[in-house]
Amino acid sequence: xxxxxxxxxxxxxxxxxxxxxxxxxxxxxxxxxxxxxxxxxxxxxxxxxxxxxxxxxxxxxxxxxxxxxxxxxxxxxxxxxxxxxxxxxxxxxxxxxxxxxxxxxxxxxxxxxxxxxxxxxxxxxxxxxxxxxxxxxxxxxxxxxxxxxxxxxxxxxxxxxxxxxxxxxxxxxxxxxxxxxxxxxxxxxxxxxxxxxxxxxxxxxxxxxxxxxxxxxxxxxxxxxxxxxxxxxxxxxxxxxxxxxxxxxxxxxxxxxxxxxxxxxxxxxxxxxxxxxxxxxxxxxxxxxxxxxxxxxxx
Ligand code: HEM
Ligand SMILES: CC(C)=CCC/C(C)=C/CC/C(C)=C/COP(=O)(O)OP(=O)(O)O
Numbered sequence: 001x002x003x004x005x006x007x008x009x010x011x012x013x014x015x016x017x018x019x020x021x022x023x024x025x026x027x028x029x030x031x032x033x034x035x036x037x038x039x040x041x042x043x044x045x046x047x048x049x050x051x052x053x054x055x056x057x058x059x060x061x062x063x064x065x066x067x068x069x070x071x072x073x074x075x076x077x078x079x080x081x082x083x084x085x086x087x088x089x090x091x092x093x094x095x096x097x098x099x100x101x102x103x104x105x106x107x108x109x110x111x112x113x114x115x116x117x118x119x120x121x122x123x124x125x126x127x128x129x130x131x132x133x134x135x136x137x138x139x140x141x142x143x144x145x146x147x148x149x150x151x152x153x154x155x156x157x158x159x160x161x162x163x164x165x166x167x168x169x170x171x172x173x174x175x176x177x178x179x180x181x182x183x184x185x186x187x188x189x190x191x192x193x194x195x196x197x198x199x200x201x202x203x204x205x206x207x208x209x210x211x212x213x214x215x216x217x218x219x220x221x222x223x224x225x226x227x228x229x230x231x232x233x234x235x236x237x238x239x240x241x242x243x244x245x246x247x248x249x250x251x252x253x254x255x256x257x258x259x260x261x262x263x264x265x266x267x268x269x270x271x272x273x274x275x276x277x278x279x280x281x282x283x284x285x286x287x288x289x290x291x292x293x294x295x296x297x298x299x
Contacts (some may be wrong), residue, residue, distance in 0.1 A: 008088065008090065008091045010094075011084060011089060011090035011094055012089070015084035015089050016084075016090075018083060018084050019060075019063060019064040019067050019084060019085075019095055019099070020059070020060030020061070020064055020102075021060070021063035021066075022060070025056065025059045025060060027282060027285055027286065028055070028059045028152060028155050029052060029055055029056045029155070030285075030286060031156045031159075031174070031285065031289050032051075032052060032055040032155035032158055032159040033055075033159060034156065034159065034289035034290065034292050034293050035155060035156030035157060035159030035160045035171055035174060035289075036048060036051060036052070036159030036160065036162055036163045037159075037163075037292075037296065037297070038156075038159075038170065038174075038238075038292045038295075038296050039159075039160050039171075040296075041163050041164055043162070043163045047113065047114055047162070048162070048163070050110075050114055051110065051114045051118060051158075051159065051162035051163075052159075053106075053109075054107075054109050054113075054114065054118075054119075054122060055106075055122065055158055055159065057102050057103075057106035057109075058102075058103060058106035058107065058122045058125070059126075059155070060102060061098075061099050061100075061101075061102035061103030061106060061126060062103065062125070062126045062129040062130055062151070064098050064099035064102065065096070065100070065103065065126075065130045066129065066130060066133075066134045067083055067084075067095060068095040069130070069134050069135060070134060070138070071083075071085035071092065071095075072086075073202065076199060076200040076201075077193075077196040077197070077199070077200050078196055079193060103126050106126075107119050107122055107126070110122050110162070114162045115161070115165050117161040117165055117166060118158050118161040118165075121154055121157050121158045121161055122154075122158050124154065125151045125152075125155070126151075128148065128150055128154070129148065129151035129152070132147065132148050132150075132151070133145075133147075133148025133149070134148075139201070139203065140203065141203060142203050142204060142205040142207075142208045142209060144203070144204070145182060145186045145187075145204075146182070146183055149179060149183070149186070150179055152178060153174075153175045153176075153177075153178035153179040153182070154175065155178075156171050156174035156175060156178065156289070157171045157172070157175050159171075169235070169237060170232055170238070173231055173232055173235075173237070174289075174292075176224075176228040177228040177229050177288070178285065180221055180224050180225035180228055181225050181281065181284075183217060183221040184218045184221050184222050184225065184253075184257055184277065185278065185281040185282070187214050187217060187218050188218060188274045188275075188277040188278040188281065189274075190204045190206050190207075190214065191206050191211065191214055191215070191260075191265075191271065191274045192274050192275060192278075194206040194207060194211075205217065211264075211265055212264075215260055215261045215262070216261060218257055218261050218277075219258060219260075219261030219262075222253065222257040222261075225253075226253070226254055229249075229250045230246055230247060230250060232246070238295050239295045239299040240295075240299075241291055241298060242288075242292050242294075242295035243295075245291035245294075246288055246291065249284050249287050249288055250284075250288075252284075253277075253280065253281070253284050256273065256276055256277045257277060259273045259277075260273050260274055260277050
């Protein structure tokens, strides 16, 4: 009989927090909040707060289940090896219970206190991240983040649905914007942490298809992403505050992406343009979504 796994002491609350990937989820929650505030209705503040709480808890639960499933993988990468599970600070069962409990709570609360469409899209995004991305695609195909990345694009739709009970063209364009933003966001990072993924056997694009293809794909995805960002104003869905902000910030994005797309790496390259594009990608979504709210409330 194999020896029983050693019992770990109860995990610290900080480790449960780390399971929710709080830094990444701030932007996820922010896009959800902006999707809600951009809707042309007034939302009861208690309902609105509950909806955002549910998005945060649901996204955190998805992050916890992702870490529960891929603790073996996280243990092999420098960037992730110190997470609570690979570092042995938490029991796997505790992470599973935490993820399932929090996820179920967030969906039930959204359904009961906000509305069913928002709860349904929240469920879809959790399942998408955990089952489609983490369990199915991540270890199988370099298109993992393109298809699975849809999970991270749902929050603006959830926010809008929480406010109005339905979806509409503007939140669908916001979905498209985040969906098409994800490949340049992630592949810029993947170019400079490629060795980590290669060592862990994860088939990310730079590992499987190489640097040149990855750079070209970053450039290619930036084009429809820019169209999604620039279309709401001409379509009459937003005003000039959003339109002009999206125009300026998207031009900067396109310039940084073009630089990455047309470069060739040299030995010992510090990869500054790739790091710049990755950092800017995060700032970009914060600013564009912030402008959406400013446009609705200040115009
Ligand atoms: C499948 C799609 C995605 C993949 C594979 C991905 C991957 C990553 C990775 C590996 C990092 C760096 C390290 C980390 O903190 O874990 C990162 C950072 C980040 N990502 Fe993404 N990402 C994706 C989609 C998104 C989406 C949809 C959002 C939000 C809308 C987002 C927001 C962020 C933020 C804010 C950071 C910086 C975190 C920090 O400062 O530490 N990501 N992403
Ligand atoms: C509302 C809701 C459920 C939102 C889900 C949000 C979501 C899918 C965000 C994706 C961002 C993310 C943490 C990617 C990390 O990929 P990874 O897991 O491959 O990264 P890792 O290597 O850091 O674990």
